[in-house]
Amino acid sequence: MEHIPVLLKETLDILKPQDGERVLDCTFGGGGHSRAILDSANCYVCAIDRDPDAERRALEVKQLYGKRFDFIHTNFSQISDLFREQQKFDAVLFDFGISSFQIDDAERGFSFSKDAILDMRMSKDGISAYDVINKFSEQELADIIWTYGNEPRSRQIAYKITKARSVAPIKTTLQLANIVRKTAKSPSTIKKYSKIDAATKTFQAIRIFVNDELREIKEALETLPKLLNNGAKIVTIAFHALEDRVESTFKICSFTWILV
Ligand SMILES: C[S@@+](CC[C@H](N)C(=O)[O-])C[C@H]1O[C@@H](n2cnc3c(N)ncnc32)[C@H](O)[C@@H]1O
Known part of the structure; x- marks a missing residue:
């Protein structure tokens, strides 16, 4: 499935790429924003x-745009180590979160609507959602689900997770989703008034923790000024208030979009 770049027009309106400019896309994903930027001016991305x-999707873009495009497989918290003094940028884009490629690939273990081993690691290394769900204490789980998911039922959910795993490890996304859904006081009420799955906040929380997403954003934004030419433009696209809160301290142009 194709990833449709969000807020594309708004992003281009602000970045306004110009011929000869250097643009840094910190979250390539499916490359939708990168391609649109490359099409809008004779710039370098x-x-x-x-x-x-x-990386595989980036190779396709490289074939189309040649020297005007490069891809680096790394975390954006590392950007300050990547470029020399004369390689500064005129525009920078962050489109935080996960791509539809990651959600749609059941084996990545991000989605509560497809059964797969709990994973959720964007980089495919480090601790996985399976480790967090099966090895962390009830208190640690409750804190993660509250802090990164703002889930009011965090304590009940953590309790139910530890109870279930004392019988057998919680291996899959659907097992976890069903435990979380059952802790809703009245699933029928929740369904009636909300289109959002009761497992959404817990899955978001575990994913943010597994990928250390807020630290990544903070470190990238702290070091970014070193990489910017005078008058450089930065756009960040945030999906939820936690991302927005980190970036708001840096006073940059940001959009938050809400899933309805
Ligand atoms: C919402 S998608 C970006 C979609 C992209 N703008 C497009 O048009 O296809 C976010 C992407 O950022 C990547 N990502 C998230 N956190 C990252 C980080 N700390 N460092 C580098 N990439 C990251 C994810 O792997 C994902 O591919």
Whole structure:
């Protein structure tokens, strides 16, 4: 499935890429924003993504745009180590979160609507969602689900997770989703008034923790000024208030979009 770049027009309106400019796309994903930027001016784009699967999609873009495009497989928290003094940028884009490629590939274990081993690692390394769900204490789980998911039922959910795993490990996304859904006081009420699955906040929380997403954003934004030419433009696209809160301290142009 194709990833449709969000807020594309708004992003281009602000970045306004010009011929000869250097643009840094810190979240390549499916390359939708990178391609649109490359099509809008005779500029250069360097794109980054921590997901090894993004590299294959970047190769296609490289074939189309040649020297005007490069891809680096790394975390955006590392950007200050990547470029020399004369390689500064005129525009930078961050489109935080996960791509539809990652959600749609059941084996990545991000989605509560497809059964797969709990994973959720964008970089395919480090601790996985399976480790967090099966090895962390009830208190640690409750704190993660509250802090990164803002889930009011975090304590009940953590309790139910530890109870279930004392019988057998919680291996899959659907097992976890069903435990979380059952802790809803009245699933029928929730369904009636909300289109959002009761497992959404818990899955978001575990994913943010597994990928250390907020630290990544903070470190990237702290070091970014070193990489910018005078008058450079930065756009960040945030999906939820936690991302927005980190970036708001840096006073940059940001959009938050809400899933309805
Ligand atoms: C919402 S998608 C970006 C979609 C992209 N703008 C497009 O048009 O296809 C976010 C991407 O950022 C990547 N990503 C998330 N956190 C990252 C990080 N800390 N460092 C590098 N890439 C990251 C994810 O792997 C994912 O591919």
